[in-house]
Amino acid sequence: MAIDPSMExxxxxxxxESNTLLEQLDEIxxxxxxxxxxxxxxxxxxxxIMHTIKGSSAMMExxxxxxxAHAIEDVFFILRESPEKxxxxxxxxxxxxxxxxxxxxxxxxxxxxxxxxNRDASAMIAELKRLAAIMRGETQDAAAAPAAAAPKAxxxxxxxxxxxxxxxVKVFFEEGCQMExxxxxxxxxxxxxxxxxxxxxxxxxxxxxxxxxxxxxxxxLVKFKPSGSVEDVLKAIEAAVNIKNxxxxxxxxxxxxxxxxxPAKAAGQTSTTAAAAAPVAASSNATPAGGxxxxxxxxxxxxxxxxxxxxxxxxxxxxTESMVVGNSDLKGLQLDNFQKSARELRKLTDELQDVVMSMxxxxxxxxxxxxxxxxxxxxxxxxxxVDLVTEGGDTEVDKTINEAIGDPIMHMVRNxxxxxxxxxxxxxxxxxxxxxxxxxxxxxxxGEIVITVADxxxxxxxxxxxxxxxxxxxxxxxxxxxxxxxxxGLIMLPGFSTNQEVTxxxxxxxxxxxxxxxxxxxxxxxxxxxxxxxxxxxxxxxxLTLAIVDxxxxxxxxxxxxxxxxxxxxxFKVTDDRxxxxxxxxxxxxxxxxxxxPLLRLHRLFxxxxxxxxxxxxxxxxxxxxxxxxxxxADELLGEQQVVVKPFPAFLNKYELKKLGxxxxxxxxxxSISLILDANSLLxxx
Amino acid sequence: xxxxxxxxxxxxNQDDLHGRSLVFYIDDSFxxxxxxxxxxxxxxxxxxxxxxxxxxxxxxxxLRGKVVPVIDVRLKFNQEERPYDDKTCIINVLIGEMQVGxxxxxxEGVFTLxxxxxxxxxxxxxxxxxxxxxxxxxxxxxxxxxxxxKFFQNDLQLY
Numbered sequence: 001m002a003i004d005p006s007m008e009x010x011x012x013x014x015x016x017e018s019n020t021l022l023e024q025l026d027e028i029x030x031x032x033x034x035x036x037x038x039x040x041x042x043x044x045x046x047x048x049i050m051h052t053i054k055g056s057s058a059m060m061e062x063x064x065x066x067x068x069a070h071a072i073e074d075v076f077f078i079l080r081e082s083p084e085k086x087x088x089x090x091x092x093x094x095x096x097x098x099x100x101x102x103x104x105x106x107x108x109x110x111x112x113x114x115x116x117x118n119r120d121a122s123a124m125i126a127e128l129k130r131l132a133a134i135m136r137g138e139t140q141d142a143a144a145a146p147a148a149a150a151p152k153a154x155x156x157x158x159x160x161x162x163x164x165x166x167x168x169v170k171v172f173f174e175e176g177c178q179m180e181x182x183x184x185x186x187x188x189x190x191x192x193x194x195x196x197x198x199x200x201x202x203x204x205x206x207x208x209x210x211x212x213x214x215x216x217x218x219x220x221l222v223k224f225k226p227s228g229s230v231e232d233v234l235k236a237i238e239a240a241v242n243i244k245n246x247x248x249x250x251x252x253x254x255x256x257x258x259x260x261x262x263p264a265k266a267a268g269q270t271s272t273t274a275a276a277a278a279p280v281a282a283s284s285n286a287t288p289a290g291g292x293x294x295x296x297x298x299x300x301x302x303x304x305x306x307x308x309x310x311x312x313x314x315x316x317x318x319x320t321e322s323m324v325v326g327n328s329d330l331k332g333l334q335l336d337n338f339q340k341s342a343r344e345l346r347k348l349t350d351e352l353q354d355v356v357m358s359m360x361x362x363x364x365x366x367x368x369x370x371x372x373x374x375x376x377x378x379x380x381x382x383x384x385x386v387d388l389v390t391e392g393g394d395t396e397v398d399k400t401i402n403e404a405i406g407d408p409i410m411h412m413v414r415n416x417x418x419x420x421x422x423x424x425x426x427x428x429x430x431x432x433x434x435x436x437x438x439x440x441x442x443x444x445x446x447g448e449i450v451i452t453v454a455d456x457x458x459x460x461x462x463x464x465x466x467x468x469x470x471x472x473x474x475x476x477x478x479x480x481x482x483x484x485x486x487x488x489g490l491i492m493l494p495g496f497s498t499n500q501e502v503t504x505x506x507x508x509x510x511x512x513x514x515x516x517x518x519x520x521x522x523x524x525x526x527x528x529x530x531x532x533x534x535x536x537x538x539x540x541x542x543x544l545t546l547a548i549v550d551x552x553x554x555x556x557x558x559x560x561x562x563x564x565x566x567x568x569x570x571x572f573k574v575t576d577d578r579x580x581x582x583x584x585x586x587x588x589x590x591x592x593x594x595x596x597x598p599l600l601r602l603h604r605l606f607x608x609x610x611x612x613x614x615x616x617x618x619x620x621x622x623x624x625x626x627x628x629x630x631x632x633x634a635d636e637l638l639g640e641q642q643v644v645v646k647p648f649p650a651f652l653n654k655y656e657l658k659k660l661g662x663x664x665x666x667x668x669x670x671x672s673i674s675l676i677l678d679a680n681s682l683l684x685x686x
Numbered sequence: 687x688x689x690x691x692x693x694x695x696x697x698x699n700q701d702d703l704h705g706r707s708l709v710f711y712i713d714d715s716f717x718x719x720x721x722x723x724x725x726x727x728x729x730x731x732x733x734x735x736x737x738x739x740x741x742x743x744x745x746x747x748x749l750r751g752k753v754v755p756v757i758d759v760r761l762k763f764n765q766e767e768r769p770y771d772d773k774t775c776i777i778n779v780l781i782g783e784m785q786v787g788x789x790x791x792x793x794e795g796v797f798t799l800x801x802x803x804x805x806x807x808x809x810x811x812x813x814x815x816x817x818x819x820x821x822x823x824x825x826x827x828x829x830x831x832x833x834x835x836k837f838f839q840n841d842l843q844l845y
């Protein structure tokens with residue numbers, strides 16, 4: 001089923017909206033499952049989510065999605081009526097709804113990719129129907145009660161109109177203004193400020209486009225309890241756009257107009273709908289919906305490509321700024337005022353850059369939330385008990401990073417669940433608490449985001465790792481020379497997987513090496529720490545910003561290299577030959593304050609012809625990353641500059657320049673290209 | 687009259703890319719690349735060398751703010767390197783989504799080779815001419831047509 005071309009512009013909104021709703025749904029379900037109960041708010045919320053998805057997918061003509069959403073909606077409709085029924089289906093219900101939510105997600109994904117959604121959900125629908133039947137069937141009398149109440153339904157709407165203070169206004173919209181249902185909803189939210197309570201006929205106009213014709217024909221009836229005077233409300237109605245006219249109804253006429261509409265609505269669904277929808281749902285739901293809308297008004301969603309574009313532009317601006325300020329025409333001139341203005345400009349571009357970066361920042365909550373779900377599912381499948389503890393979910397990272405680390409974190413959590421955490425019996429035998437614990441924590445340290453995934457499972461066994469590595473021929477030096485930490489590092493090598501069997505969750509040939517690669521792709525590092533029977537901790541460190549770094553420029557031969565200032569500890573000149581030690585392999589080392597650091601000569605490393613080969617002539621920079629420190633030798637320091645990091649062209653990907661210590665390149669103010677040195681991989685070279 | 691003219695031009699523009707090739711030379715040999723792949727031709731820009739790449743990848747250039755790798759076609763064809771002069775050009779081609787610059791001795795022009803195209807002698811393929819798709823003759827000159835996909839095959843393979 002291809003989608004109607006006229007719907008295309010709405011597709012994106014549909015996908016975005018549905019995904020957000022489904023995420024909300026997952027969150028609610030997991031929370032409720034944990035507390036083993038569904039609060040009234042949650043039931044209402046789920047009902048609302050499903051209702052919205054049903055409506056919008058029906059509009060987009062994705063019938064599969066819409067029928068499934070409808071089935072879920074039905075189930076929660078029953079629950080809303082009689083919450084006590086939850087007990088008879090609870091477990092099964094959560095499972096099937098979570099499954100349905102997954103199904104919906106994958107359908108929406110396929111919509112995103114192919115604009116089509118046509119998988120069959122009938123099994124789930126049948127299951128939902130069965131659950132609905134159980135809930136209805138077991139309580140014949142209860143089901144009968146709403147049915148008995150149905151005749152009353154016609155009077156029911158009049159009842160809430162009767163109490164003190166309720167007023168009714170019938171609103172007609174301008175002819176041909178379109179989307180009457182949405183306009184009605186907007187009107188409701190505008191009125192929300194002026195009213196204590198608010199209700200409408202039809203209820204929830206925003207969720208069903210088919211109500212448009214009804215609203216055009218019969219008008220939109222707003223029932224409200226004004227917080228101030230009625231005049232205030234009427235003024236607000238007058239101020240709303242596209243309203244043709246409105247009339248304040250006396251209560252007698254209200255009854256007359258309301259009652260014919262109610263059965264009309266009721267006819268669409270079961271007879272109980274009328275009784276429930278109008279008084280219960282509308283009054284309890286309209287307020288939160290209105291309130292939510294108010295909060296939302298300060299947010300707008302922006303296409304990500306636009307943000308990327310903005311980021312690129314800011315990057316260009318930074319480059320151009322240094323082009324102007326460092327212009328060779330200005331060399332040797334005394335320009336006090338110019339320098340002053342230039343500094344001002346620099347300050348502004350810095351600020352602009354910060355703002356743009358902050359716009360792209362999203363909290364890690366979403367990623368952490370997904371892990372909850374995974375832990376839950378795996379607990380069930382593997383018969384383990386694990387609590388997931390998350391800390392610092394509000395830490396913000398760049399959107400691209402957020403997307404890139406979702407999978408690695410998921411993989412690590414799965415690994416911990418599958419391999420590290422023991423079964424409850426084993427844990428008790430070991431004297432550990434019965435249920436295991438996985439801690440996901442994120443925090444902002446300096447210019448880096450540190451994310452840790454820690455478990456209290458069996459820990460890594462260095463001997464086992466070494467044995468396995470030997471079998472796979474991954475060892476590069478004698479086994480006895482490996483420190484524990486190095487042994488742990490082995491699991492991040494391609495072709496290493498310690499699990500004997502391939503399970504559903506991990507060890508599908510994508511091991512920790514893929515995790516590491518993905519993290520490195522966004523400029524991060526991964527390290528492992530572990531103690532036997534105490535647990536394992538994976539630490540991911542990711543730079544806060546990828547795009548723009550403060551760099552120190554070094555000259556080597558004809559080329560210019562940029563090194564991130566954050567990785568430089570100090571720079572100095574060799575004055576005393578005794579500082580330089582050469583060991584038997586010819587490896588040079590620098591002795592400084594009683595410590596020896598290996599020396600890397602950039603011109604040798606990169607094979608660059610240069611005149612400066614004597615250590616006395618050039619400059620030494622001491623660099624560090626993590627716990628490693630080394631010195632590098634360059635011809636000359638050129639100065640500090642803010643640079644925009646560009647990745648190497650994809651064409652060069654296969655040469656793995658990153659392993660050589662080059663993380664990318666940048667275009668300098670004069671249009672020349674400088675290669676960016678990566679301290680981390682330079683230090684790994686030895 | 688004028689209208690007629692523009693329509694023919696438009697039609698030409700449409701097929702324009704099809705069957706037309708840019709002909710460049712290295713020493714005395716002429717090579718053709720389908721115009722479809724070519725984005726532009728520039729004179730040689732300063733090239734930044736990158737360590738540990740195959741010798742024929744000379745490095746990267748700054749093409750109007752974009753970082754583009756450049757290949758010396760002489761070296762790719764296992765010929766002697768020679769210093770660049772004012773005839774030397776960089777032909778920028780777009781293959782897949784990758785932009786690559788080709789350094790050649792000079793550019794001859796654009797020719798329609800479709801009609802004059804001959805298939806490649808079968809034994810030529812065996813003789814190491816693995817980058818060619820066909821051979822054409824124009825004004826007595828032999829033009830070796832490069833198959834862009836074959837030419838970049840090795841470079842496009844991942845790992």
